[in-house]
Amino acid sequence: MTRRLVVERRLFFVFAAFMLSVPWLIPALASVFWVNVITELLIWSLLAASANLLFGYVGLLSFGQALFFGFGMYGVGIGITQFGLSFWPAFGLGVVSAMAMALVCGIFAVRLTWHYFAIITLVFSLIFYFLALTMKPLTGGDDGINFTLPPTFSFGGTQWSFTSTNFQYFFILATVAACFYLMHLVVRSALGKAFLAIRDNDARASLIGLNVYVLRLVAFVMAGFLAGVAGALFAFFGRYASATYMFYQTSGEAVVWAVVGGVGTLLGPVVGTSLLILLREIVSTHWEHYSLIVGALAIIVVIVAPRGLMGLWRDWFDRSRAREQGETQAVPHTEPRTEP
Amino acid sequence: MSEAILRTEHLTKRFGGLTAVDDLSLSLARGQLHAIIGPNGAGKTTFFNLISGLLPPTSGRVFFDGQDITGLLPHQVSRLGIKRTLQIKSVFNQLTVADNLWVTRQAGKRFLHPFRAASRDVDTRERVDRTLEEIGMTALAGRLAGTLSYGDVALLEIGMALISEPRLLLLDEPTCGMSPAETARAVAKIRELTHKVDIVIIEHDMEVVFEIADDITVLAQGAILASGTPGEISVDERVREAYLGQPEDEDYVSEAENA
Amino acid sequence: MDTLLLLALNGLIWGLIIALIALGLSVIFGLLDIINIAHGDFFMVGTILAWFALEITGSFWVGFIIVPLLCFALGALIQRVVIQPIRGVAALSIVATFGLSLILQEVVRMTFGATPRRMLSPIPGTVPLFGIQYDVYRVFAAVVSLAALGAFFAFLQHTKIGTWMRAVRHDRDTAIAMGIPAQRVYRYTFAIGFALAGFAGVVAAPITNVDFRGGVDLLPVCFMAVIIGGLGNLPGTAAAAILLAVMEGVIESFATPTVARITSLVLMSAVLLLKPQGLFKGHTR
Secondary structure (H helix, E strand, O other): OHHHHHHHHHHHHHHHHHHHHHHHHHHHHOOHHHHHHHHHHHHHHHHHHHHHHHHHHHOOOOOOHHHHHHHHHHHHHHHHHOOOOOHHHHHHHHHHHHHHHHHHHHHHHOOOOHHHHHHHHHHHHHHHHHHHHHOHHHHOOOOOEEOOOOOOEEEOOEEEOOOOHHHHHHHHHHHHHHHHHHHHHHHHEHHHHHHHHHHHOHHHHHHOOOOHHHHHHHHHHHHHHHHHHHHHHHHHHHOEEOHHHHOHHHHHHHHHHHHHHOOOEOOHHHHHHHHHHHHHHHHHHHOOOHHHHHHHHHHHHHHHOOOHHHHHHHHHHHHHHHHHOOOOOOOHHHOOOOEO | OOOOOEEEEEEEEEEOOEEEEEEEEEEEOOOOEEEEEOOOOOOHHHHHHHHHOOOOOOEEEEEEOOEEOOOOOHHHHHHOOEEEOOOOOOOOOOOEHHHHHHHHHHHOOOOOOOOOEHHHOHHHHHHHHHHHHHOOOHHHOOOEHHHOOHHHHHHHHHHHHHHOOOOEEEEEOOOOOOOHHHHHHHHHHHHHHOOOOEEEEEOOOHHHHHHHOOEEEEEEOOEEEEEEOHHHHHHOHHHHHHHHOOHHHHHHHHHHHHO | OHHHHHHHHHHHHHHHHHHHHHHHHHHHHHHHOOOOOOHHHHHHHHHHHHHHHHHHHOOHHHHHHHHHHHHHHHHHHHHHHHHHHHOOOHHHHHHHHHHHHHHHHHHHHHHHOOOOEEOOOOOOOEEEEOOEEEEHHHHHHHHHHHHHHHHHHHHHHHOHHHHHHHHHHHOHHHHHHOOOOHHHHHHHHHHHHHHHHHHHHHHHHHHOEEOOOHHHHHHHHHHHHHHHHOOOOHHHHHHHHHHHHHHHHHHHOOOOHHHHHHHHHHHHHHHHHHOOOOOOOOOOO
């Protein structure tokens, strides 16, 4: 098993190196357009990560992460258009309002479990979707609002802003990477283990002294944070905010990305989102009905590979190792479900 | 005469028309291993559920070491030092044996650090290692709890109860479903533990009860039928009628008499 | 005042139609433990098929008969291909039904197109009702929905399969132990769920937009009816559907439809949090 971790670590470095060289590598191989695709993909993988944190590590399936995404997005959008905020205050507004929303909703939602939790997260997100639709002067409804972005950094005469594709890419990469790193820390920490215990057996967890309600709430707010950051980045990226992204379709897609990639793994969301979004971009130039593929993939993954692509990779690796070493015991099923 | 470790006053639990625990007042002294026995449906597990906070009582009070713990939530009761195992053995199947112990140890803390790597907590790691040794599962530390044999799961549960330095241990049918070898192992372990911790066990296996209990309470239909030493219980007519009245059990009875 | 009456009556009709759909959702949820995100799309498929039936045969009534049967068959097929294989991973069933929803919408978009269309009412004309002139077809829709509701409840009470369904919903393990073929019951349940929604779609087609997104709007309402009525409480679900629709209709008369929808959603949240077993008395599951 540790051999696999070593391999995964190496693959991760290759991946990181690739990501750092994208602004130069990709235009050379394809075109600048794909740099933007990858940028957008990073943002969506953060939303998938937020669903993954709740589902994969705490056992709560949320169908409403789009709500917090929306607050992050509109926090930035409304902050800039209505309050004339500059970059960082708008960013802060987006993230803080998303977390506050997560706290308020979580206080109620986390009292429920299983199907009811999924339903109520769906309902909460719908309530705010409809509110956003009604408050059209403020939010632009489904059409959304457009705005120009103030610069990110400006000292003296130099300004760095999102008008530069490279700066935009690196800023988003850095932010998303930082968020994933935070998730990595949490998963390895005492809090992370408590989450896993709750996901596994919540009755036992409360018997050993864990306050299941509070811990779930903490996880919910953390996931709200991730979704809020994703929303804020999205607003920065597109200079655009629209109520459409608060609809449950967005929440559902985030869950599908996380499940396809591998629920309960750290990089599963990135893998799943990348695959599905790249698929979308590639297929939609030739065929407009790529949704069919997304839908079919969702079903197939659930039936054939419920642990997602990461799960498939791990099973395959462990099995070929076992064959190599001539072991006969069944390795796959003794694998812990979650690893960094 | 020191304060009883566990005391209940008129503890009652009703579910609609059914009275599961009926005006139970008992007092369990320190330093003894208490057994609670009784036919199925006598209210034994409900009694444990009331004490550990999984169920709120309909009326009555529960006192732990003099402190009123009636109505506290499970995790609060747990924090006070009362640990219990469940009738149906239940651990964290997707965590390793070591992690099961680890997380149990951590659970008592007020603050769970969200960013510091768990592995850096040397203190906890030492305790986990020590407990693993105590229950004899050091070799199995890395195994997923879901893959353990039934007997090992029971031992793990006891380990989890131990690692949190309990003041009172409630064991619900610890030998249920075990082979004779596993039972002997568990009984030996429990006996060792009585030196450190007050224990109350619910048991059906009369051999075990008469072997290790210092004090027995017999429940029937939610109320106390009799209580006393194993010797006293074995000759109590009401108990014999209600519970030990089958010919097969008379062997145990005579064993107890001669114990 | 007339508008209020009109909207309330419309609400009532819609409530009956939604009751049919919500009942399907409830039995699927109750028996198969699945949150069927695609259920609104089942309704939508019904409207689309009704439209196609009209296009192809020139008669609405052909569709009226055939579409529910088609939907039944489709439901059985989907259950076999998609639902049955995932029985072991209930938590992920939402993901699978979400995928199903995407597929259904896209297939419809491919065949029917993205533009919403309207169907002509098969029974033109109005009839005086409570002092206003009311659509004959809507009255017909109400009658037929009521009949369908009645038929469904009768089916549950008096047929072998209906009894099996009730048994499995009440206590799955005992039912199986008594020899009830669970797989067959699941298949029937899913098929009936689709058929009910599809039938509601046919009935509703002339009075609503026929649109590939038509199911998306309906899904929250159906969930609301199921939750507020109480899981496992079928009459309660039907009653809740009617009350919700009437309530939304009434609110629409002095506010926007969106506000009406928000009100229902808030009500639903309150029920979920305070009385998850629903507002109505009935056997809770």
